[in-house]
Structure formats: structure tokens, C-alpha cells
Amino acid sequence: MARFDIYVTYKKGIFDPPGATAERALQNLGYAEVSSVKIGKFIQLEVADGTGVERVAEMCGKLLANPVIEDYRIEPVGEA
Amino acid sequence: MARFDIYVTYKKGIFDPPGATAERALQNLGYAEVSSVKIGKFIQLEVADGTGVERVAEMCGKLLANPVIEDYRIEPVGEA
Numbered sequence: 001m002a003r004f005d006i007y008v009t010y011k012k013g014i015f016d017p018p019g020a021t022a023e024r025a026l027q028n029l030g031y032a033e034v035s036s037v038k039i040g041k042f043i044q045l046e047v048a049d050g051t052g053v054e055r056v057a058e059m060c061g062k063l064l065a066n067p068v069i070e071d072y073r074i075e076p077v078g079e080a
Numbered sequence: 081m082a083r084f085d086i087y088v089t090y091k092k093g094i095f096d097p098p099g100a101t102a103e104r105a106l107q108n109l110g111y112a113e114v115s116s117v118k119i120g121k122f123i124q125l126e127v128a129d130g131t132g133v134e135r136v137a138e139m140c141g142k143l144l145a146n147p148v149i150e151d152y153r154i155e156p157v158g159e160a
Contacts, residue, residue, distance in 0.1 A: 001115060007122050022123075025143055033128035034139070035081060042087050042122035043102075048113035059114070063105055 001046050004056050007073045008065045009040035016040075040070075081126050084136050087153045088145045089120035096120075120150075 010016045016038050023037040043064055045056065056074050065072040090096045096118050103117040123144055125136065136154050145152040 009122065009124070019123075022144060026139055029142060031127075031135075031139055033131050033135070034125070035128065036124075036126035037144075038124040040122040040124070042089065042120040043099075044089070044116075044118040044120070045114070046116035047111075048115065051113050055111075055113070059106055059111055062109060064102060064117075 002049050002051050003077045004045045004047070004053070005075045005077050006043040006045060006056070006060060006064060007040060007075070008043065008060075008070050009038065009072075011069055011071050014069045041065075082129050082131050083157045084125045084127070084133070085155045085157050086123040086125060086136070086140060086144060087120060087155070088123065088140075088150050089118065089152075091149055091151050094149045121145075 010019075019037045019039040022039060023034060026034045026037065041064075045059075045064075047056070053074055053076060057072075060072045060074065061067050090099075099117045099119040102119060103114060106114045106117065121144075125139075127136070133154055133156060137152075140152045140154065141147050
């Protein structure tokens with residue numbers, strides 16, 4: 001089994017509603033030191049051995065991320 | 081500005097509906113090599129300099145993660 005970690009984040013300039021909500025909520029809870037919260041996705045993928053990173057990128061482009069508004073970064077984390 | 085990356089994942093044994101949905105959808109799209117997809121959160125936090133990791137853990141416990149069903153990992157990523 002091969003494993004990949006995928007980090008999906010909003011592109012620069014795209015509004016991140018959950019992040020903005022968490023940011024304000026933390027400040028309201030008294031965490032005045034918080035200046036920015038961005039919330040993206042952390043995807044842990046397990047695939048058959050020999051699956052290449054291009055194939056995983058294809059999955060990201062088709063389903064796991066929305067390429068119009070999101071960026072993604074793929075990190076191979078070895079066999080599991 | 082200090083920065084922390086936070087990885088929020090479901091605890092072992094907790095059902096992950098978005099992950100299960102993505103897993104089935106990828107297989108239906110023809111990605112038969114996919115055996116498991118888990119979807120958690122990737123949070124990028126910017127806080128005032130000098131904010132300690134304990135303080136960030138407190139924010140996770142109170143708001144950013146649900147400690148009943150989720151685990152979190154905090155990684156300091158230095159000044160921004």
C-alpha cells in the first residue's frame with residue numbers, strides 16, 4: 001500500500017468562510033493574539049503500490065480539490 | 081507573527097463520511113487502486129509573536145477541533 005498526504009488550501013484571494021468564522025470566534029473567546037485562521041483539507045490517501053504522484057494529482061483535479069478555487073500539495077509518505 | 085500548522089483527523093474508529101464518500105466516488109470514476117481516503121482539516125494559524133504551543137493546543141481543544149471525536153497535531157512553522 002502506498003500512502004500520500006494531500007493538503008488542500010484556498011487560492012490567494014478566495015474567501016474562506018470557515019476560517020473567517022473560526023478567526024472571529026477565537027477572538028471573541030479572548031484569544032486576541034490570533035490574527036489569521038485558514039481552514040483547508042488534510043487528505044490521507046491509501047492506494048495500491050506503484051501508483052504515481054501524477055495519478056494522485058489527477059484525482060485531486062477531478063474530485064478531491066476544486067482547481068478553480070483551491071490549490072493542493074501532494075506529499076508521498078511511503079508504504080504503509 | 082508566529083505561524084502554526086494544525087492537522088485535525090478523526091480518531092481511530094470514528095466514521096469519516098466525507099472520506100468514505102470520496103473513496104467510493106474515486107472508485108466509481110475508475111480509480112480502482114484507491115483503498116482508503118480520510119479527510120481531515122488542515123488549519124493555518126497566524127498568531128502574535130511569543131504565542132506558545134500550549135496556547136494553540138487550548139484553542140484546538142476549545143474550538144478548532146472536537147476532542148471527543150478528533151485528534152490534532154500542532155506544528156510550529158516559524159515566523160511569517
